Amino acid sequence: MKLYLDFDPCQECHTLMKELSSPEMLFADEKTRSDGSAKFLRHLTYNHNEVVQAVMEDLPKQKKDQEFDFFK
Numbered sequence: 001m002k003l004y005l006d007f008d009p010c011q012e013c014h015t016l017m018k019e020l021s022s023p024e025m026l027f028a029d030e031k032t033r034s035d036g037s038a039k040f041l042r043h044l045t046y047n048h049n050e051v052v053q054a055v056m057e058d059l060p061k062q063k064k065d066q067e068f069d070f071f072k
């Protein structure tokens, strides 16, 4: 998990992040991983819009190899 943003993850965030960083997910195939990422991103979009805004503003400043895995 490379999310470094300063925000208050809710209970569901914790669950989703745990899922995403679980060994099952780390060794899962690409589709499963991107599904998991999409799920978390969707949750952020609906529940923590300020985080998405901040990420979007911050992205251009990031080097390409530092972009968030889960936003792919």
Ligand SMILES: [Zn+2]
Residues within 6 Å of the ligand: 009, 010, 011, 012, 013, 014, 043, 047, 048
């Ligand atoms: Zn949340």
